[in-house]
Amino acid sequence: QEGVWEIDGNYYYFTSNGLQKNTEVTQRGVTYKVDGNGLAKPVDNNIKGSKNLDKAMEWMFTARRAGLTYDMHWKNRTSDWAADCSSAVYRSLIYGGFLGKDAWVGNTETLFQMGTKGKVMYEVKESEIQYGDIFVAGRPGGSAGAAGHTGFILNPHEDTIIHMTYGKNGVAVTQRKGYMGDSRGLPVRYYRLVGANSN
DSSP, rough: EEEEEEETEEEEEEEEEEEEOSSSETTTTTTEOOOOBBBEEEEOOOOOOBBBBHHHHHHHHHHHHHTTTEEEOOTTTSSSSOOOOHHHHHHHHHTSSSSOOOOOOOOHHHHHHHHHEEESSEEGGGGOTTOOOEEEESSSOSSSSGGOOOEEETTTTTTEEEEEGGTEEEEEEEEEEETSSGTTTOOOEEETTOOOBOO
């Protein structure tokens, strides 16, 4: 039973080596500092921003209306006329206040890393996905370029996603299954943004 657990009103952090002391761990978007007695206390992640899912989605829909096309070239993926799947997600997160305005626009590899750190987003099960969650397809360490894909869960009831996709040469709303890279056999992970709010 690894992770942070509540026992008699206190939180403790365990690994396969037992109770851990004098460390820090992030679990499901909450960072805990663990003292010399093994007590884990939650601390504020101190990530400034509005963290508005609707604003992040607004970037995607605006890009669709504006007719941004798909382009993986490093000069074009952050331009006013083009993006690729991961730059669209990053640019949406910046616009929505989940990342700073000067944040580096990464790729699927850095999204996996961000999900592992758990401060901006953390992994959830497929059965838990909801509006605004991020899917990342591919194998960590080998998802760069065309070997990965990413976008947002739009409507879990209709099982739709919104993503910048090569197949549609732009931002598209499609079914989730068969459009995330899963049709090519890529594994898919899902992440929830920390502190997200939505109307």
